[in-house]
Amino acid sequence: MSQTTTIHGEKISLLRVLGPGHVWALGVGIVLVGEYMGWNFAVGKGGAIAALIACWFAGVLYTCVAMIDSEVTSTVAAAGGQYAQAKHIVGPLMAFNVGLFLVFAYTMLEAANAITLGYLVQTVGGMAGFAEAQDKPFIVLTIMFLAWLNYRGVYATLTFNLVITAIAFIAIWVLFFSVQPWTGTYMKHGELLTGLPYGWLGVLAAMHFGMWFYLGIEGTTQAAEEVRSPARALPLGTMTGIITLLIAATMTWYICTGLMPWEYLGQAVTPLFDAARLTDSTVLMVLLFIGTMFSTLASANGCINDASRAWFSMGRDRYLPQVFGAVHPKYRTPYRSIVFLVPVALVFAYFAPLDQVITFSILSGLLEYTFMAINVMMFRQKWPLGTIKRGYVHPFHPLPAIVLLLLCSATYFAVFLGYGTQLVAMMVFYIIASLWFAFHRYKFVRRGAQFTMPWPKPVGY
Amino acid sequence: MHNFQLLEYAAWGLSALLGLWMLIDLIRTDRTYSEEMLTSSQEGEIDDTLILDAPHQGGQK
Numbered sequence: 001m002s003q004t005t006t007i008h009g010e011k012i013s014l015l016r017v018l019g020p021g022h023v024w025a026l027g028v029g030i031v032l033v034g035e036y037m038g039w040n041f042a043v044g045k046g047g048a049i050a051a052l053i054a055c056w057f058a059g060v061l062y063t064c065v066a067m068i069d070s071e072v073t074s075t076v077a078a079a080g081g082q083y084a085q086a087k088h089i090v091g092p093l094m095a096f097n098v099g100l101f102l103v104f105a106y107t108m109l110e111a112a113n114a115i116t117l118g119y120l121v122q123t124v125g126g127m128a129g130f131a132e133a134q135d136k137p138f139i140v141l142t143i144m145f146l147a148w149l150n151y152r153g154v155y156a157t158l159t160f161n162l163v164i165t166a167i168a169f170i171a172i173w174v175l176f177f178s179v180q181p182w183t184g185t186y187m188k189h190g191e192l193l194t195g196l197p198y199g200w201l202g203v204l205a206a207m208h209f210g211m212w213f214y215l216g217i218e219g220t221t222q223a224a225e226e227v228r229s230p231a232r233a234l235p236l237g238t239m240t241g242i243i244t245l246l247i248a249a250t251m252t253w254y255i256c257t258g259l260m261p262w263e264y265l266g267q268a269v270t271p272l273f274d275a276a277r278l279t280d281s282t283v284l285m286v287l288l289f290i291g292t293m294f295s296t297l298a299s300a301n302g303c304i305n306d307a308s309r310a311w312f313s314m315g316r317d318r319y320l321p322q323v324f325g326a327v328h329p330k331y332r333t334p335y336r337s338i339v340f341l342v343p344v345a346l347v348f349a350y351f352a353p354l355d356q357v358i359t360f361s362i363l364s365g366l367l368e369y370t371f372m373a374i375n376v377m378m379f380r381q382k383w384p385l386g387t388i389k390r391g392y393v394h395p396f397h398p399l400p401a402i403v404l405l406l407l408c409s410a411t412y413f414a415v416f417l418g419y420g421t422q423l424v425a426m427m428v429f430y431i432i433a434s435l436w437f438a439f440h441r442y443k444f445v446r447r448g449a450q451f452t453m454p455w456p457k458p459v460g461y
Numbered sequence: 462m463h464n465f466q467l468l469e470y471a472a473w474g475l476s477a478l479l480g481l482w483m484l485i486d487l488i489r490t491d492r493t494y495s496e497e498m499l500t501s502s503q504e505g506e507i508d509d510t511l512i513l514d515a516p517h518q519g520g521q522k
Contacts, residue, residue, distance in 0.1 A: 125465045
């Protein structure tokens with residue numbers, strides 16, 4: 001029989017230690033790697049101008065996401081983020097699906113980041129003369145180290161993210177000023193911008209990777225139960241995060257398209273690092289390499305944080321086995337969820353191809369954004385302004401929700417053009433999971449206890 | 462064996478150590494505390510931290 005120190009009625013919860021800076025670091029940390037690599041495949045799909053259009057349209061999509069998210073999460077401030085929102089506003093089946101979207105989007109992104117980090121170390125080994133350098137040990141080390149950090153406490157985890165994300169962001173600024181955009185010494189946009197090589201269909205196709213500039217900013221909501229003041233810190237961290245990303249994305253596009261022809265840029269692995277190499281400055285090369293490594297690490301770190309919170313919340317409500325709803329009494333983290341998701345990430349990072357892993361992550365994210373548009377319309381309809389407390393009210397409702405739905409539809413089509421089979425396979429997976437939940441798991445759910453918000457009855461009920 | 466191979470072995474070793482540390486701590490924690498306490502966390506408990514500002518934030522006074 002196990003020894004116990006429990007006093008009857010004693011409770012433990014996640015630790016409220018985070019501020020707006022940590023929320024910013026969580027959101028921007030997950031995303032900034034998209035500026036360092038990945039976004040440039042949009043250039044390959046439709047040329048440099050198409051990538052800029054995709055960058056800004058995706059920017060509008062994510063601004064809508066950030067505004068909607070800030071309002072809803074400042075009210076439903078609970079770990080699990082959009083899962084908790086869906087539970088309170090739409091219903092259990094939607095909540096279960098949204099929880100799965102979150103876990104898969106972040107775990108796949110974590111695996112993709114670990115693969116990238118392994119590749120970078122392997123490349124350095126190759127450049128140093130070790131032709132047989134392996135990536136696998138570093139893939140595994142990335143996942144194990146970050147899981148360990150997350151296990152030990154959220155404050156250290158997100159302070160670490162704050163530092164490395166800030167360095168990676170500053171590196172982009174340094175590169176931007178170093179290429180002197182006001183002189184034309186390095187920048188050759190006049191010669192390199194060649195219109196739309198694949199026409200407007202190329203612009204649509206570019207949307208698939210245009211999302212890469214911002215994918216994951218909505219993850220700020222997962223910190224809801226660990227911030228000192230959810231109503232202030234979450235909207236502040238999220239909105240400053242999306243502003244940071246809009247600036248970083250536009251600067252990145254400007255630097256890279258002014259230095260490299262679109263045919264090369266469209267298939268480059270590390271475009272910002274390549275841009276630094278073209279300046280012939282060793283200091284910039286080292287700085288942008290560090291930026292690339294740090295942004296990748298920050299992204300994987302934030303993904304572990306977010307995926308584990310979503311899994312934990314579902315366990316706590318018994319949407320999944322209750323064991324996952326446990327909190328570590330010393331470190332105050334969802335330790336079982338963190339440990340459980342380690343082998344899942346390892347399997348995908350070890351065996352799955354990078355593009356498949358990324359596509360699975362993007363599609364799960366897209367499903368989540370589609371839900372968010374519907375969710376906020378239901379939220380405003382059931383609980384109009386003035387009926388419950390809101391930390392932030394987003395403007396122009398329902399325009400952001402409608403724009404979000406339209407842009408999501410266009411992006412589904414863009415993904416379908418390149419990865420139709422994966423899109424269908426993933427939908428089948430979520431349908432099967434939904435059937436399992438509806439016919440088997442739902443009987444275990446705490447139906448009354450799961451609704452924790454002190455709200456009045458919704459309008460019409 | 463060259464230097465990079467040493468680095469690879471170090472990465473494998475460190476990964477195993479970190480994994481082992483988490484597993485041991487998890488088992489030790491599970492054996493020390495009751496399941497009731499470990500899973501006692503509840504959603505919410507944030508109401509007092511929300512900002513009330515009806516004119517600007519759409520909330521109630």
